[in-house]
Amino acid sequence: MQTAAISEKPQVTKKGLLLTAFFWAVFTLLSAGLLTYSNQVPFIYSLLGTMLNTSIMLLYMVCVWFLLVRKLHESSWLVKLLLHGVTSILFTVAWYYSYLFMFDLIFGLQYLGSEFQDNQAWIMFSTFIEYVVVFAVIHVIESLKTVNRKDQQAAELKELSRKQEIATLKAQINPHFLFNTLNSINASVTAQPHQAREMITRLSDMLRYSLDSFDKSQVPLSEEITFIKTYLELEKTRLGDRLKVAFNIDDTVKQFSIPPMICQPLVENAVKHGIAPLEEGGEIHIIIKEKEDAVYFTVADTGKGLQKDAVPKDHAGIGLKNTNEMLVKRFGPEASLKIEPNHPKGTKVSFKIPTS
Template structure:
């Protein structure tokens, strides 16, 4: 069952919520009741029907004026809207009085006449001023609540950003200090463990240092890939073999940082990890005429019946790399089945360095 608060908060029309409509009708019912009591006590007449029609017309004529002020002209400042109330109040009273008197005469219930008819000007003006005073006060109150909620949200975001900044400053130092402490505590006989810890530190340090760079050298990227895959080889043991085919003359060639890492990680995660027998990963970077050819291939699980184009929707690694290459170089990235098993990712970049690199 839907909670009562949710039911009453649900808007009906013009953005008016159920409880607001009930409150508005209740206010007019209360005013009508007071008017009925006053007439009954002063004249002894029971004019329930006439008063009901009286306040029904007040409600009907209030609706379009409310819509004008709080929907159509809500962007106006309060001063201009208050000035507009002066002529509209008179129009409201004139329209209400004309139609109410005509209706009363048509159904034979009577109305105030002669000097008494001024009460049918004075009271509607009071009702108009009272209800729209309440409406404007309520609007102001809602705006204060919205502003306070906005300030709270901004404070929460600012606090979260501040904490993230502090964590970003603390965590790398804590991580490297911890890794150094662990490395120092490892006996000299276990030099291999020390090497793994150093490689892990290099991986984290690289990721942190290149986070604000647009380009790095291909030599730096390949060194990072070697450290990354060395750690993965320790994880998989004999199940993972790695082969590199890298043209060393391309060591100074500029590439976006961590360009190959998502492709290599994807090969490990979806190719090797899902194969009981494991497999191999090869990273090939070679010149080919006026371009640099990149290929990351594995002999793992393969594409599992997916069409190559569907693989871009199965994770963010391939898609992000594809978009980076497309936006920076206008070059495509393709995924193809590998032979005899597995899959490979290929793309080519112009041998001429990216123009942004030359600005550095």
């Protein structure tokens, strides 16, 4: 995903050209109408004179826009303000004498009327005010665009971060688990072909779930449970009776949406570090309950348990660490993993996801 550049240079667009032409036409017509009404000048003459006036003004404003808005778009506001102070005076003087010159060249000054030259100071001041208003509006619009680009960039970065977190979690299927499973399949191909076929099917289902959920930010809890059961069936094939599993899940939460593969690292950690190292094995108990305004997840094992030097807050292990970071970013600090001893032995890992 590409992010928008915050200091993007203002561009000439079709929409911008159409809006400029529209406001130029409206301003010209209103000015011509006002001139006709106040000075009793035929509308066609007022329109021709006003078109010359606004055309020169537009030409100079476009030049100023290219210089101060487009070319110097990365300059500080103070630099732009100082330049506008100088440019506004040059613009006003250049417009006034350009208009006199062009009007004399096309129509003749005798048709302009003495009021224009007699009120030179007021007319130039009015033009100066028009310059200030036009470029104040332009800079306000550009500032709003910059704010919108910043908001868009922040949203895109947040979305990118979320997708990367999910992708990291989905990549947590431990390579050792894959190697062990493939070795078990290889050992069963000749002696137990039916078991080998079942293991291949389950491994295929796991990989398909991982791929299918890649672009999803959430999945139903029921799908996650099926994925975990498939994983545990493969591990039971390898560990045999040493691995026992019990589920205690409320039926009411099975359609609750959760980030995909959020529970698998916890279960894998319990198998790998809790049950597998013990010759006698142990039991994994997966509990998912809804209480008040949250769904509580617990993975408890009767395995090796926490060592004396273990510090739960460290969330040792890449899988648990990534899971904890994702939970905190998505649901806040209260959703963080809690790792504690499971009495009478083993380890218990829990977290909660708010329902609203």
